Amino acid sequence: MPERTPSPLLDALSSRVVVADGAMGTALQAHDLSLDDFAGLEGCNEILNVTRPDVVRGIHRGYLAAGADAIETNTFGANFANLAEYDIADRIHELSESGARLAREVADEFATPERPRFVLGSVGPGTKLPTLGHAPFATLRDAYAEEVRGLLAGGVDAVLVETTQDILQTKASIIGAHRAMTAAGRRVPVIASITVETTGTMLLGTEVGAALAALEPLGVDVIGLNCATGPAEMSEHLRQLSQQARVPLSVMPNAGLPELGPNGAVYPLGPEGLADALSGFVREFGVGLVGGCCGTTDEHIRQLAEAVADLRPKPRDPRPEPGVSSLYQAVPFAQDASVLVIGERTNANGSKAFREAMLEGRIDDCVEIAKAQTRDGAHLLDLCVDYVGRDGAADMAELATRLAT
Template sequence: MAPSPTPSADSRTRSAALREALATRVVVADGAMGTMLQAQDPTLEDFENLEGCNEILNLTRPDIVRSVHEEYFAVGVDCVETNTFGANHSAANEYEIADRIHELSEAGARIAREVADEFGARDGRQRWVLGSVGPGTKLPSLGHIAYDVLRDGYQQNAEGLLAGGADALIVETTQDLLQTKSSLIGARRAMDALGVDVPLICSLAFETTGVMLLGSEIGAALTALEPLGIDLIGLNCSTGPAEMSEHLRYLARHSRTPLMCMPNAGLPVLTKDGAHFPLGPEGLADAQEAFVTDYGLSLIGGCCGTTPEHLRQVVDRARDLTPAVREPRPEPGAASLYQTVPFRQDTSY
């Protein structure tokens, strides 16, 4: 694979501006990607006979991917995520295209970059691209895949995203803390290889049981991940905002790192036409307003089931929001996969 081009001075300026925005106001990201792509009925030929591999559309149908980004920017969001959720080793390898991770990642970032720049040129307002780093399909804590294979695949993913013009990297929908670490470290290696420093966002997926897929509590996740130097930490996917509130409350109390949240439009309801997400645009806007004013979130958006209309109402509400000022009380400790143990002595001689 040819070495990635070094990101330009413009990209460094954009990343610095994103950091400034995250520190001073509420930044709004986009909503669901996969359902928006599927709604345009791509053919099996569009998928190069790899049905369901949305990342292939970055090459075969960039017009479809572009149209999704355009719909979200048109309703006023500040940033969009790239169509690269599955551009990692474990997901791509199932389609036998692991050798194309960099190519698909760069193509996805380039499409989003072009649309962001076009909208910025119209009104002078900066738009950003978040490079999506998805979880993949294998859990290293259960021995499904070797840690270094995952890490190196994530590095290829991140290098492609940065080469294509991503302003930040968002490690999202993570379900296994070892997988999360491998993706964060892979992203850091990519930045080091290219000589850049962009915001690194870590977004966790918590089940309705209140823990991550492998049983990790929110405290264990914070203790394990915060030392890795992430710029934001928070939650996305798996549940709606109602189920995320207690986790965000914990992070608001203990996290030194700024916070983000991109919930689903509620918990899915199975109907004869498939899964339906019941939370409407106003409900999502209400929830995100509460999260910002109660927990001081810096970045908000949507995940599964959220549409441009959901995000339009979130954008309208976010204009007048001031994030709560947090005074976190970090608890130094050590964590297993499941729990954190504070370095606190309850009794002494």
């Protein structure tokens, strides 16, 4: 990883509120684009970076004119999973770079020495969740790296890993981003923005504390929430991040929970409501990067920028809880009611029963041994599969996947 270089974006976050833009997808839908505009690839928004750059530029200009400090590239779906569905996965770098160059060009039109404008390279999750076995982790990681290489070539100021639903997919994105920076010899901040559903967890059941424990050690520079819900549903999750996260916070909610109207989804939260909620997050939780997701418009951003213009994020005194994370929850090392109990019977070198089950391919028996330890009070499991003559990587992939879920 190249050494961290000075970041005007992080400098800005240390002293004031930075306002990001609003929705790209719903803004594109409002242009009533034709199939020809999409080069026959209906719904592939990223192709518009080369077929209709005027439309993409216009959306960027609208948000900057409304008062945004930062705009996101039109590259949310420029990843392996999305582009492979259109049979253009070989264009990941091209579409990422073109999207970044468009945003950079427009941001520089509005930038002044007193007020720089920033470009956030949007890295969406795609449709493949590695935890569920949809695609190998390494395949996704390398494709995200290719996307970020394109974003860096196009001149982004930060990488925004957003709308993440699977903690393993989020890790693949972040690790891919770091690998791309190493290859490019250029380090920019990484913003990790997870999506928490109305259930109170990420799509696969991950709690906010577990996401923080898993992602912060990967070297993210900002962490926060976006999409799925409006600001009201994000409040308690932001409170937890405010209390525990060591890095600056971001929030980019939808314009409320979508409602089904005669012409499709309608987002009910108006500009004033969004501005009131997010300015409250700045005052109460010290959030430094604010913006909008689905259903938010130029007017949402205009009123938001006005509402936070004279605010500074509330100073925070985070109290991190050192610990580890499973797919679902974080386990702190410090236990109030007992010592931290680590189950050792899932170790092929220490448990004959586990070793024999593994060697004979009785994976269900291995899982039962693990379950028995958790029932007996183990907080963590020591999974060790190393054994002479075995393919340790294959054994670990099989067993870690089963035990994680």
